[in-house]
Amino acid sequence: MKSTPSFRTRRQRDRRARSVAAVAAIAAGALTLSACSLGAGSAGSSGGKTLTVGIWKGYGADLSWVATQFKQETGASLKFVYIDSERNLLDLMKKADGGIDVGLPNIQYIGDGIDGELFHELDTSELTNFGHIYPQFADRKELRKDGKLYGIPWTYGSTGLFYDDRVFKTAPTSLSVLWDSKYKGKIAVNDNATVEIPTAALYKGEDPQHPGLGTIEPALKDLKANAKLLYSSTDDLAKALSSGTVVAGIGNNDAIGGLIGSGQTHLKYTVPEEGAVGWIDNWAISAKTKNLGLAYDWLNYMTGSKFLTKWADTPEDASPAPANQKVVESLDSSVTSRLQADPAKISSLALQLPMPTARMQSWEDLWQKVKAG
Amino acid sequence: MTAPSPLRRVGGSPRRSAGPALARTGLLAPGIVLLVLFAFLPLVALVITGFVNDRSQLTTENFAHVFSSGTYLRLLGRTLLLSFAVTVVAIALGWPAAWALARHVKPARRTMILGLVIIPYITSQLLLIYGFLTLIQAGGPISYVLTQLHLTGPQDSILYTPWANFLMLVYESMPTAVLVLYSAAESVSPSVLEAARTLGARPRYVFTHVIWPLSAPMVVVNFTLTFVQTVGAFAEPAVLGGPDGQMLGNTISTQISSGANDGFAVALSLVLLVTSLLVVGVVTALVSWTKRAQSGGPTNRLTAPPRPRTRARTPELTVARES
Incomplete structure (x- = not known):
């Protein structure tokens, strides 16, 4: 049936109205999501008082007393972004574009992050505990590219x-x-x-x-x-x-x-x-962090005696063996036994x-x- | 001032119809936005990921890997078969319960029972799984009773076997089955059943020629909901299924966790999605065909069973009117 002009106009108008409303709604939804996403990212990095940490849930760094201690030492708050796989950490750090300040890649995946230019080169003069890390870990080539260091071993x-x-x-x-x-x-x-x-x-x-x-x-x-x-x-x-x-x-x-x-x-x-x-977990700083000084503070706190000793001394918190030799040597033998922190066994580990x-x-x-x- | 002409009254109608059109758009827009943002776009992203390899090149190698591997095809077949079995068992158990609920339970109690049926539906899936695990594990309540009765040893349990996975999936499917088939049972008018019986139709004939045609659409709905939900299960086989309880869902999960090749995990997901839809499509077509065949449609002339002794034509005609 042939449409009359008035019907055609009405249909066109209705169609246009529906289209405009649908496009506007989609755009509004997309904008809202973008705003949420940007808001979340900027909250973690632009204030300078919050450090965003990418880590496994329940893996030491997010213990309740850690945020308190770190705030006492630096005045900064912590925000955690939880990962469900090593690949997920790299993807999140890439997409966050500096929104995640520090992450914990293990020795198997850190090379992918280094190749992808996700990590900031580490200055060993800023790392107060680097000299105490077991040399079997600190000297590993997987942590380096072109002679530059990108990760500091934390636990193994x-x-x-x-x-x-x-x-x-x-x-x-x-x-x-x-x-x-x-x-x-x-x-x-x-x-x-x-x-x-x-x-x-x-x-x-x-x-x-x-x-x-x-x-x-x-x-x-x-x-x-x-x-x-x-x-x-x-x-x-x-x-x-x-x-x-x-x-x-x-x-x-x-x-x-x-x-x-x-x-x-x-x-x-x-x-x-x-x-x-065997495995080694390492802290790395995002290449695009806006909190570089605070990120170094975190690496020093995490690899230092204050955190590692308290973690190791609390059995239910399931600490692995610290990579910091000086800390291990200061622990009670019953603790090192529980943590399997036996340096003689390091050579028998088939590292991933x-x-x-x-x-x-x-x-x-x-x-x-x-x-x- | 002149009286409004019929033409002007007609001319005013766009104003009246623009309102409902905008209202309709407004009502539909949130749903459309949600579907586009959270279903359509992710699906497009998945399809793209499935056709990209780890060197970011467009390729079909992920799908070739799926179809050239006996392992993944075997897992796909096992998953589809298990999901089909779970769905059929859930319908077989849920339908009599739903029928009894709709026909033989007083309305006041019916509401309470339906409320109880819904509880697992609104409970966290992980809670259900771990609750079930606690129930069937060695030393758990069931194991204890069976041991006391000298039927099993204290460490005997179906936990960490494919049976545990199967039972859990059936258990999770029961609320959907009962709720959907309860609607089906309610939609069958008692007067239709009474008419069939009065006219001499035997119970089996009443079921195949009256109840089934009227319930078939809801059976299809139930099949679709349960099958699609079951086919993607990954927590149940991982937690309860043990070494032999592998399904494609938890294979996809471990493939993603490994970080080896996300594109391959996506290809597995898409193959699972498409084959699941095919199964649903085939079952829907089969049920529709049997419905037509049993309710006096054109196919009935070819496949109709021998007529019952008495005048059974009337129920068929009644069903045709009802449906």
């Missing part, structure tokens, strides 16, 4: 063997216990390819950085067949341990230390004779180091294949 740890000493009358010293059919259906395994593949490589005597995946696959299948639990959070592991469902497994030394500190004193942790997967995406994906594919099989 291992992902080794834990067991229930009520079940094991003789303390196991080898990873072989995880493959022992005697404990079939009683083993907990960390659901992480970058832990399980190097662990299986250590067990099979392969190079943990470049294992032959053909050799590793049967070992991983046997490990899975022995496992009762694949866990991705310490809470899940704690529940399985408290119910007696698992009696041994692979775990982070700080997580197991936290469980021991919270009352599961029958748990024991060891770096087995084959070695264990940077690896090409293709290799990492091949590890992921293998681990998924084992799990799906």
Whole structure:
């Protein structure tokens, strides 16, 4: 049917009104979101009195007394941006464009951040604790590019063997216990390819950085067949341990230390004779921070005795081993034992180091294949 | 002053219709904005990410990786099959309950029971999962009772097995099933059922030719809601499923956490999304076909079962009018 002019005009007007309203609403929504985003970013960086920290939730830096101590020392407040993966930290720091002042990349990922020009070069003369960091960590090439330093080691740890000493009358010293059919259906395994593949490589005597995946696959299948639990959070592991469902497994030394500190004193942790997967967490300053001085204050506070000693002395806060040698030497031997802060074991750690995406994906594919099989 | 002519009255109508048009726009705009910002744009971003590799080049290699890998296709198949089974079991359990609620429970109690049914729906998913874990873990209440009855050992439990994951997913799906199928049960007029019975239709015939055609649309709604919700599950298999309880959802989750290749994780998500929609589409078509077949549509001439002994044509005609 042919439209009359009045109908056409009305339809056009209605359509235009709808279009204008829709575009205006979308624009308003987008502007509101942008404003929120900008507001959040500027609040953390422009005042000069707030330091924005990118970190894992519940990992030392956000303990309630930290903000109080740091404010007493510097007068500045803290704001935390929580991450859920190392890659997430790099993405957030990139998108924040200086809105996150400091972050905690581990040794495996810091190189990507350095290559992406996300981090500020560190001046060692501003780092009051740099001289006290274990040289095995401070001298690592992954922290540097063209001779410039971009990260200061904060903590280190291992992902080794834990067991229930009520079940094991003789303390196991080898990873072989995880493959022992005697404990079939009683083993907990960390659901992480970058832990399980190097662990299986250590067990099979392969190079943990470049294992032959053909050799590793049967070992991983046997490990899975022995496992009762694949866990991705310490809470899940704690529940399985408290119910007696698992009696041994692979775990982070700080997580197991936290469980021991919270009352599961029958748990024991060891770096087995084959070695264990190791990691180093490092503080880095954003290349675009507007609070450079405050960021250095944070790095000095975090790597210093005041913070690290208090953290280490509180078992339930699950501190890993400090990278500051002077601090470790000042701790009580029972504390260093709980933290697995044994410098003699550093050389037996198979560190999680940077690896090409293709290799990492091949590890992921293998681990998924084992799990799906 | 002249009296308004009919033409002028017509000419005034745009003013009257512009109001409703603007009101309509105003009512729709927030929803449209939310959909565009939080559903459409993220989906576009996901599609783009899926077609970009770690060197920021446009490529189909992420999808080629999915389809060339027996591991991921096996996980996809397992996830779709498990989700289908969960949905069917939830409907099979929820429908009789919803029917009983709609037909045989007094209205005052019905409200209370529906309130109780809703509780898991409005409870945090993680709380439900950990509550379920506490219930079924070794040494938990169920384990304790079974051990006391000498039916199982103290450390026996279905926790960390695919069954625990399956039961949890069914449990989570039950509120949706009961609520949606309760609406379906209410939509079947008692007089229609009475007419069918009076005319001699047997219970099975009443179900297939009266209840099913009238309830089919809500069954499809329930299937869609439950299946789509279940197919993306990742916390349940991760926490409860144990070494053999892997689903594609938690595979995607670990792939993202690994930071190895986000594009591949997105490709997995998109493949899961498309195959899920295909399953929903096929089931919708099948249910619609059976509805047409059983309610006297054109297909009925080809597939209709033998007529019941008595005059069963009347219920069919009644259903046709009702629907």
